[in-house]
Every structure is written in C-alpha cells, then in structure tokens.
Amino acid sequence: MTKTLYDKIWDAHVVGQRSDGATILYIDHHLLHEVTSPQAFEGLRLTGRSPWRLGANLATPDHNVPTQNRAAGVEGIEDPIAREQIITLDRNCNDFGIRQFDMTDPRQGIVHVIGPEQGATLPGTTIVCGDSHTSTHGAFGALAQGIGTSEVEHVLATQCLVQTRSQNLRVEVTGRLQQGVYAKDIVLAIIRLLGTAGATGHTIEYTGSAIRSLSMEGRMTVCNMSIEAGARAGLVAVDDVTLSYLEGRPFAPDGELLERAERYWRGLVSDPGAEFDLSFELDADELKPQVSWGTNPELVVDIDGVVPEPDIFDDPEKEEMAVRALKYMGLEPGAPMTELRLDRVFIGSCTNSRIEDLRIAADLVRGRKISSALKSAIVVPGSGLVKAEAEQEGLDQIFSDAGFEWRDPGCSMCLAMNADRLYPEERAASTSNRNFEGRQGYLGRTHLVSPATAVASAIAGRLADPREFM
Amino acid sequence: MESFSVHRGTLVPLDRANVDTDQIIPKQFLKSIKRTGFGENLFDAWRFIDEGEIGKNPNERKINREFIFNDPRYQGVSILLGRRNFGCGSSREHAVWALFEFGIRCVIAPSFADIFYNNCFKNRLLPIVLKEEIIEYLFGLATGPQALEVEVNLETQRLSVETADDIPFEIEPGRKEALILGLDDIGMTFMHSDEIREFEVRHRESMPWIFSHDQT
Numbered sequence: 001m002t003k004t005l006y007d008k009i010w011d012a013h014v015v016g017q018r019s020d021g022a023t024i025l026y027i028d029h030h031l032l033h034e035v036t037s038p039q040a041f042e043g044l045r046l047t048g049r050s051p052w053r054l055g056a057n058l059a060t061p062d063h064n065v066p067t068q069n070r071a072a073g074v075e076g077i078e079d080p081i082a083r084e085q086i087i088t089l090d091r092n093c094n095d096f097g098i099r100q101f102d103m104t105d106p107r108q109g110i111v112h113v114i115g116p117e118q119g120a121t122l123p124g125t126t127i128v129c130g131d132s133h134t135s136t137h138g139a140f141g142a143l144a145q146g147i148g149t150s151e152v153e154h155v156l157a158t159q160c161l162v163q164t165r166s167q168n169l170r171v172e173v174t175g176r177l178q179q180g181v182y183a184k185d186i187v188l189a190i191i192r193l194l195g196t197a198g199a200t201g202h203t204i205e206y207t208g209s210a211i212r213s214l215s216m217e218g219r220m221t222v223c224n225m226s227i228e229a230g231a232r233a234g235l236v237a238v239d240d241v242t243l244s245y246l247e248g249r250p251f252a253p254d255g256e257l258l259e260r261a262e263r264y265w266r267g268l269v270s271d272p273g274a275e276f277d278l279s280f281e282l283d284a285d286e287l288k289p290q291v292s293w294g295t296n297p298e299l300v301v302d303i304d305g306v307v308p309e310p311d312i313f314d315d316p317e318k319e320e321m322a323v324r325a326l327k328y329m330g331l332e333p334g335a336p337m338t339e340l341r342l343d344r345v346f347i348g349s350c351t352n353s354r355i356e357d358l359r360i361a362a363d364l365v366r367g368r369k370i371s372s373a374l375k376s377a378i379v380v381p382g383s384g385l386v387k388a389e390a391e392q393e394g395l396d397q398i399f400s401d402a403g404f405e406w407r408d409p410g411c412s413m414c415l416a417m418n419a420d421r422l423y424p425e426e427r428a429a430s431t432s433n434r435n436f437e438g439r440q441g442y443l444g445r446t447h448l449v450s451p452a453t454a455v456a457s458a459i460a461g462r463l464a465d466p467r468e469f470m
Numbered sequence: 471m472e473s474f475s476v477h478r479g480t481l482v483p484l485d486r487a488n489v490d491t492d493q494i495i496p497k498q499f500l501k502s503i504k505r506t507g508f509g510e511n512l513f514d515a516w517r518f519i520d521e522g523e524i525g526k527n528p529n530e531r532k533i534n535r536e537f538i539f540n541d542p543r544y545q546g547v548s549i550l551l552g553r554r555n556f557g558c559g560s561s562r563e564h565a566v567w568a569l570f571e572f573g574i575r576c577v578i579a580p581s582f583a584d585i586f587y588n589n590c591f592k593n594r595l596l597p598i599v600l601k602e603e604i605i606e607y608l609f610g611l612a613t614g615p616q617a618l619e620v621e622v623n624l625e626t627q628r629l630s631v632e633t634a635d636d637i638p639f640e641i642e643p644g645r646k647e648a649l650i651l652g653l654d655d656i657g658m659t660f661m662h663s664d665e666i667r668e669f670e671v672r673h674r675e676s677m678p679w680i681f682s683h684d685q686t
Binding site: 158 | 486487488492496498501502503504505515521522553554555558559560561562566583584585588589592593642644645648655658659660661662663665666669673677678679680681682683684
C-alpha cells in the first residue's frame with residue numbers, strides 16, 4: 001500500500017491503542033519553554049511522577065526574555081512576574097535534570113530556531129512543544145506538533161502523546177519564485193487560499209518545485225505557519241538540502257550512525273501515487289510579495305493591491321469578520337496598501353529570524369537609511385548563535401548604520417510578552433506570524449510581511465514593495 | 471479529576487468566527503506559573519475598555535457595555551455558543567483555564583481548532599460540534615429577551631432547551647467515557663507502560679541516532 005510521508009512517520013511511532021480508542025504515539029523529542037511548562041512540572045510534583053526519558057527534552061526561555069540589557073542576566077529582567085517565570089524554568093530544569101540553554105547560555109534562543117540549529121530536529125522523528133509553531137520542525141520531514149500544557153505533562157511523564165491520526169493535505173507549489181518574493185510570501189498566499197481553518201484536522205505536506213528550491217530556512221518559514229491554516233503539522237520531504245543542513249550539527253549523528261540514519265531518511269518521502277484527502281496548488285511564478293491587511297492570517301493581499309471591500313466575501317460570516325477587521329485596523333477599503341504609514345518595524349520571530357532572513361534583510365538595507373518617521377525598527381535574531389554568526393558577517397553593523405536596533409534573541413514583539421510591543425493604534429510591518437487583535441500590543445495593528453518587505457517598508461516609512469528597492 | 475455527566479446552565483451567544491486564544495486570554499496574563507487566576511481576564515480586551523494588566527483591580531476596570539458578556543441577560547452563564555474555528559491560534563491551555571474559571575463548562579460551535587479542542591477535554595470543559603444550521607437556530611433562540619437555559623446531557627448526548635426538540639450531538643466514545651468517569655489521562659496511558667517500554671527498546675534498535683545524545 002502506498003503511504004504519505006505523514007503515514008510513514010505516524011506508523012513508525014505507534015505504541016498501541018488505549019482502551020478509549022486513542023492511539024499512543026511515541027515522542028522522540030520534546031522542547032520546553034518558560035510559558036507553557038510551569039504548570040506541567042507542578043503536575044509532576046503533585047503526582048510524584050518523574051520524566052520518562054530525560055534525554056528527550058531540551059528547554060530554553062524565549063517568550064518572556066528581554067532583548068536588551070542581557071548582560072545583567074535573570075536579575076536584569078525588570079518585570080518581576082516574567083523574572084519569576086524564567087527562574088521557575090531554571091528551577092524545574094535543575095530539579096528534574098532537564099537539559100536547558102538558560103538565559104545566559106550563548107545557545108539560548110527561540111525553541112523553534114535552536115532545535116534545528118543544534119541538529120536536535122531530525123528527519124522522521126516525532127517532536128512536540130507547548131507552542132503552536134512547533135510545526136516549524138516539519139521542514140525536516142519530522143512530525144512536529146504544538147500541544148497544550150496538560151499534554152506537556154503527559155509527554156514528560158509517559159514519553160507519549162495520545163492522538164488520533166490526522167488526514168493528509170497536499171499543497172503543491174509549482175514554478176519558481178520571482179525576485180523579491182520569498183518563502184514567507186508562499187505561506188501567506190497558502191493561508192490566504194486555504195483560510196484559517198482550511199487545514200484543521202490535517203497535516204499539510206508542501207511539495208513542488210518552488211518548495212524543493214527553498215533552503216532549510218525557507219522551508220522552516222513555510223512549515224512554521226501551517227498552524228495558521230489550522231493544520232497541526234506541516235511537512236517537507238527529505239532531500240539533499242535537508243541532509244547537508246544537518247551535517248556537523250552538535251546533536252545530529254555522525255560517522256557510521258549518520259550513514260545508517262541517512263539510508264532511512266532518504267525514504268522519508270510520500271510514495272508515488274499516495275493518496276491525499278485534500279490537494280491544493282499554488283503557482284510561484286505568479287506570486288507577488290504578500291501583506292496581511294486584517295486581523296487573522298488569511299486576510300492577505302498582494303503588496304501592490306488595495307484594502308479590500310468586505311463584500312468580496314460571499315460568506316456573511318467572513319464579511320462580518322472583514323468589517324470588524326477594517327475597523328480594528330483603522331483602514332478604508334480601496335486604499336493602496338503601500339500608502340499605509342508605519343510606526344514600527346519588527347524583524348524576528350520563529351517565522352523569520354534565522355541567518356538567511358537576516359542576510360536578505362541586510363542585503364536590501366545596506367547603504368540605505370530607514371525612515372525617520374518610524375518610532376522604532378528592531379532586528380531580533382532567533383538565537384545567540386544566529387546573532388553571533390550575523391555579527392561575524394557584519395550584518396549587525398549594516399542594520400545599525402541604517403537605523404535599526406540590533407537586539408538579543410527571543411520571541412520579542414511577535415507576541416509582546418516582554419517590553420517590545422506596539423502601543424494603541426500603532427501600525428507595524430512585522431515578519432512574525434500572527435496579526436490577531438492585540439497580539440503585538442493592546443490595540444496594535446500588525447501587517448505580516450517577509451523580511452525583504454519589512455526592510456523596504458522601514459526605508460519608506462510605509463508599507464512598500466521590496467522589488468522597488470532591488 | 472471530577473466527572474462530567476449532566477450540566478444545566480444559561481448560554482451566551484458570541485457571534486464571531488475565528489475567536490483566537492489570544493482573545494480568550496491575552497498574552498500579558500500568561501506570565502503566571504499557576505493554573506488559576508485567569509478567569510477574571512477572560513476576553514480581557516473585549517470585556518473592558520481599559521488595557522488589562524496583571525494585578526489590576528477588576529472593580530476599577532472600565533466595562534465595555536457593548537460586549538455580549540456584559541449584557542445583563544448573560545450574567546452567570548456557563549455555556550458559550552460560538553462560531554467557526556473557535557479557539558484558533560496559540561496552543562496556550564490558559565485559554566481553557568480562563569473559560570473554566572469564569573464558569574464556562576461547555577462551548578458549542580460549528581468547528582474548533584485542534585489544539586484548543588484537545589485542551590478542553592483535559593480540563594473538564596466539554597466542546598460540542600454542531601452543524602451550522604443548528605448553530606444558527608441556537609443563535610436565534612439565544613438572543614431573545616432572556617438568556618436561553620440549556621441542559622447538556624453527556625450520557626445521552628443531547629442538548630435540551632425548553633421550547634424545542636432535543637438536539638443530539640456526537641462525541642468520540644473514549645473522550646466521553648473519560649469525562650464521565652473523570653479519568654486521569656496520564657494514568658490511562660500509564661496502564662500501557664510495558665508496551666511503551668517494549669516499543670522504546672525496538673525503536674532504539676531501529677533508530678539509535680534518536681537516542682545518541684540522551685546521556686550527554
């Protein structure tokens with residue numbers, strides 16, 4: 001019988017069936033951070049349970065950490081509640097013996113950046129984390145899913161997750177990306193096509209020439225936002241790009257073990273003729289830079305488009321959603337997107353904070369200045385190692401010369417749990433993944449874009465088409 | 471865990487699609503390391519006009535009179551009627567904790583986001599999926615001069631309202647049993663410890679590279 005990639009990984013991890021009919025799925029790797037883990041550790045303490053397999057876990061603080069004044073360490077965190085949460089992660093990792101890259105470790109960073117960077121994210125594995133953007137790791141042909149805190153506790157205690165098999169959805173991206181168009185534009189266009197719930201109950205496999213030509217960083221950007229279409233996981237089949245990325249990374253196998261692993265990994269593709277429950281197609285040749293205009297990631301237009309009229313939606317529920325979004329975003333239908341003036345620009349998040357993102361952004365801004373009309377423009381690398389690599393290449397200097405602030409790694413303004421945020425009615429171009437109401441700050445207005453579009457917009461002081469700067 | 475079998479309460483209709491977990495409980499409240507204390511900040515940016523912060527006295531907040539939860543008809547509600555894709559976005563279980571602590575025991579919607587749906591069952595909150603036309607019909611009933619009283623019977627899988635026929639609903643038998651018996655989810659999996667151990671041995675043999683850094 002032919003199998004999809006998802007089916008193969010699923011089948012290789014089924015432990016058995018519980019009496020309630022649910023499947024017990026073995027979890028190879030578990031990533032933890034400070035926000036969704038404290039209650040899980042507390043649960044272990046209350047029940048006297050301990051982690052099943054310590055080596056499966058890797059923790060790092062990311063959501064809450066400040067992106068400035070990091071030399072002061074945990075004590076330097078001004079917000080006492082945030083500080084307590086980070087100290088709690090330190091304590092939990094110490095008490096239970098879990099490996100952690102703490103706030104002062106040079107390897108600290110956003111969980112979804114450090115897993116792949118360390119080679120802890122391996123093809124064909126099952127990976128979970130108490131964070132919906134765990135789908136990022138699917139770029140390696142790993143089944144990676146976001147889970148709730150009770151499930152974090154469940155995985156810590158049993159090394160398993162209890163689940164039912166999802167359906168298979170394929171998105172084939174044909175053709176090739178044109179200049180100024182990137183992985184972020186692909187995934188925004190896919191969510192625009194599928195809708196925010198279009199993939200609920202499904203795992204998405206991204207296929208096609210445009211996906212195959214992406215780097216691992218680009219594939220991670222695409223898989224990262226699978227959840228924004230409702231999918232729990234996204235996948236890209238293993239190929240040479242995957243294997244060469246893994247070479248020499250600290251947690252990846254080497255020598256004979258690597259050869260053996262590679263033989264297995266090469267088979268991590270959907271069989272020819274494997275059946276998908278749903279299929280969609282997108283033509284990369286025709287794709288322009290994308291920008292969100294509303295308050296969820298399906299409300300997206302081309303950068304050279306206009307704010308749409310709500311009646312473009314046939315469905316009254318969606319029309320109402322659009323009306324509310326226009327009001328919240330302070331927009332008039334018909335206004336060109338590139339006329340919208342900005343207050344802030346954010347380059348970062350688990351979607352777009354890897355070295356390639358920073359290189360693309362730096363290339364475009366080199367020798368230019370960002371608009372003085374902006375209140376702030378920050379670049380937040382995804383990890384300490386990304387930061388160091390960028391500095392070695394002199395990217396920090398390019399950003400600083402242009403007027404960007406160069407910060408320390410963390411989730412930062414993607415969800416504004418730390419001090420980096422929007423203030424009421426401020427408008428931002430952001431390389432993050434969610435434009436929900438208040439996501440980047442109370443009453444803040446977010447436009448999701450690629451790093452190149454963010455840079456073009458920072459230079460212009462309004463949303464701008466990066467192709468005009470190339 | 472306490473059991474759930476029959477629940478009777480009044481229903482609040484929240485007429486918005488794609489209610490995301492950032493709205494259910496905004497991020498500034500996620501810094502807590504506890505499972506409790508989230509109820510008073512449920513739908514914070516919608517229930518209040520001023521910006522919510524941890525520690526702000528709820529009695530000094532400015533109420534948003536236009537939000538349905540602040541309508542005098544819908545005080546003391548325990549059932550939430552929603553629209554499509556309820557609970558989308560972040561995996562934060564705090565959203566379910568906030569709903570539960572506020573008093574919500576059941577959410578009825580045409581569809582839910584996966585992670586939110588799972589999180590509900592871990593916390594004795596019953597999510598019920600009904601067809602769009604039944605949801606529409608319930609919205610009609612729920613927006614009268616008085617809040618709609620609903621009885622949710624998980625045993626018989628029926629919703630009862632006074633003025634209409636019972637509405638049947640579907641639920642996976644395993645999830646139903648776990649809620650009714652108040653089963654401990656981790657405990658249920660632990661009953662399979664031997665199977666997990668045996669699987670792990672086989673898995674380690676076939677894919678040793680997954681385990682090669684367990685000791686370092």
